[in-house]
Amino acid sequence: MSIISVKDVSFSYNEKKLGLKNVNIEIKKGEWIAILGHNGSGKSTLAKTLVGLLEPQSGEILIDQVLLNDESAYELRKKIGIVFQNPDNQFVGVTVRDDIAFGMENLCIPREEMLEKIDFYAQKVGMKEYLDKQPSNLSGGQKQRVAIAGILAMHSDILIFDEATSMLDPYTRSDLIEYIKTLNKEGLTIIMITHDVNEALLADRMLILNQGEVYAFEATNDLLKKPEVFRECHLELPVALEVASKVESQKIKEKLWEYVLTK
Amino acid sequence: MGIRFNEVTHEYASYSKITYKAIQNISLNISEHEEFIALVGHTGSGKSTLAKHMNALIFPTSGTVEIFGNIITKKRNKKIKYNSIRKNVGLVFQFPEYQLFEDTVEKDVMFGPMNFKVPKEKAKELALDSLKLVGLDETYLNRNPFNLSGGEKKRVSIAGILALDPEILVLDEPTSGLDPEGKTTLMKLFTDIHKKTNKTIIIITHDMDLVYQYFNRVIVLKDGELSFEGTPEKLFKSNILKNNHLDLPNTVKTLKHIKETLNLDVDIYQKTAEDVINELNRVTKNE
Numbered sequence: 001m002s003i004i005s006v007k008d009v010s011f012s013y014n015e016k017k018l019g020l021k022n023v024n025i026e027i028k029k030g031e032w033i034a035i036l037g038h039n040g041s042g043k044s045t046l047a048k049t050l051v052g053l054l055e056p057q058s059g060e061i062l063i064d065q066v067l068l069n070d071e072s073a074y075e076l077r078k079k080i081g082i083v084f085q086n087p088d089n090q091f092v093g094v095t096v097r098d099d100i101a102f103g104m105e106n107l108c109i110p111r112e113e114m115l116e117k118i119d120f121y122a123q124k125v126g127m128k129e130y131l132d133k134q135p136s137n138l139s140g141g142q143k144q145r146v147a148i149a150g151i152l153a154m155h156s157d158i159l160i161f162d163e164a165t166s167m168l169d170p171y172t173r174s175d176l177i178e179y180i181k182t183l184n185k186e187g188l189t190i191i192m193i194t195h196d197v198n199e200a201l202l203a204d205r206m207l208i209l210n211q212g213e214v215y216a217f218e219a220t221n222d223l224l225k226k227p228e229v230f231r232e233c234h235l236e237l238p239v240a241l242e243v244a245s246k247v248e249s250q251k252i253k254e255k256l257w258e259y260v261l262t263k
Numbered sequence: 264m265g266i267r268f269n270e271v272t273h274e275y276a277s278y279s280k281i282t283y284k285a286i287q288n289i290s291l292n293i294s295e296h297e298e299f300i301a302l303v304g305h306t307g308s309g310k311s312t313l314a315k316h317m318n319a320l321i322f323p324t325s326g327t328v329e330i331f332g333n334i335i336t337k338k339r340n341k342k343i344k345y346n347s348i349r350k351n352v353g354l355v356f357q358f359p360e361y362q363l364f365e366d367t368v369e370k371d372v373m374f375g376p377m378n379f380k381v382p383k384e385k386a387k388e389l390a391l392d393s394l395k396l397v398g399l400d401e402t403y404l405n406r407n408p409f410n411l412s413g414g415e416k417k418r419v420s421i422a423g424i425l426a427l428d429p430e431i432l433v434l435d436e437p438t439s440g441l442d443p444e445g446k447t448t449l450m451k452l453f454t455d456i457h458k459k460t461n462k463t464i465i466i467i468t469h470d471m472d473l474v475y476q477y478f479n480r481v482i483v484l485k486d487g488e489l490s491f492e493g494t495p496e497k498l499f500k501s502n503i504l505k506n507n508h509l510d511l512p513n514t515v516k517t518l519k520h521i522k523e524t525l526n527l528d529v530d531i532y533q534k535t536a537e538d539v540i541n542e543l544n545r546v547t548k549n550e
């Protein structure tokens with residue numbers, strides 16, 4: 001059963017700027033999907049249509065079997081949360097506590113229940129000691145964690161990361177990735193928009209967008225065996241695979257493949 | 264000449280009256296020519312604050328910054344022409360959308376030169392030249408900067424600084440959010456400018472692959488303090504990476520894995536995929 005169905009969705013910003021063209025995708029509950037594509041390929045447009053921030057001109061989107069439209073958008077937004085590239089753009093609260101509360105306040109959750117949930121989810125993302133701190137004094141990775149706590153508190157089952165790691169230092173980044181792995185193991189559906197192919201390797205399937213269209217949507221390990229797809233869409237391959245394609249020793253070739261596929 | 268930091272500390276006051284030292288006691292020399300510097304460090308380590316001192320956008324809380332002979336201290340000095348400092352050192356911010364404000368791309372890029380009394384026609388020429396340098400053609404001239412994609416905005420903001428032809432260029436994460444091709448194009452552009460004009464370029468980045476491939480000097484900040492200074496080679500061979508929230512470049516990581524699993528006598532410090540291939544072929548040639 002698909003948790004997300006995108007059926008023949010098209011969206012254009014204006015006559016000149018195409019966003020998405022006849023996009024069809026099915027995503028199963030608990031899957032980890034990486035969305036790759038060059039700048040302007042439609043990645044963020046797709047993410048915005050999935051959360052109802054943009055309304056497609058044609059086609060339909062079903063979240064957990066429910067058609068996404070004006071009436072259902074409010075309810076469905078609980079199920080699907082998005083973390084953006086710049087953590088500073090998503091803070092509304094004066095303290096970390098207020099910020100985690102914001103989404104729940106909109107859902108009119110009773111105060112007692114809300115306080116409990118704030119504690120629970122702050123603990124879960126490892127930010128409980130920071131509840132009374134100002135978000136502006138947190139590091140980038142900590143801010144992203146607070147954003148995730150706010151989404152989890154609404155009991156979302158789908159998390160979209162729109163280049164959410166691109167502004168983080170290498171360590172904070174791998175720390176966040178490890179945390180996303182845990183969430184995925186717990187059953188959350190993860191959709192990760194990224195320019196970093198090494199990050200995309202972690203996904204079950206890769207969706208490659210090119211000029212607003214789905215160019216490929218396949219199991220990560222299968223797609224990696226088609227380097228031409230990456231080249232055609234102006235994407236990079238992991239260093240190990242680029243080396244594997246040209247190195248002479250068969251033994252090294254095999255090791256390099258193993259290194260990439262076991263990530 | 265160039266930029267000289269002398270025991271510079273910068274404190275930000277927050278409304279809870281607790282001050283927060285963004286950078287602490289930094290002493291550093293940056294030459295006017297020939298340097299291609301990567302400024303790295305964990306999120307919140309003070310990189311952007313350090314960069315803002317380089318063209319006197321902010322003043323030190325203590326210590327001095329000497330920029331092309333002008334000594335910047337805590338107090339504003341009427342004898343210093345701060346405007347001319349900004350022509351000597353061009354700073355491109357992390358978020359280009361904060362920097363763009365005109366209604367066409369052309370006007371936006373012309374703004375800097377016009378501000379420095381360059382005649383309008385000449386400014387127009389400079390704008391087009393700079394836009395072409397960053398890979399945007401004349402069709403962009405009359406477009407509204409706010410309708411551009413993130414990557415395009417970034418390029419327009421860089422063109423705006425290039426049009427001023429500063430002696431030193433400082434760029435805060437110019438490649439973040441760009442696709443691999445856009446990233447390579449920009450890095451090649453900076454390398455090109457650096458090689459042709461000998462200008463010093465300082466770039467803030469989290470990308471270790473870029474640090475190793477392009478730069479000849481790395482400055483690492485940690486909790487506002489200078490934690491390392493030297494060549495990328497020296498940084499990646501050191502044992503301070505983890506402690507500074509850094510990592511090895513992908514080429515080195517991959518080779519390290521091969522070296523360990525196949526027990527090969529290979530030099531893991533290679534900058535590009537091409538170098539990795541050559542090194543591996545060299546080692547296995549006699550097998």
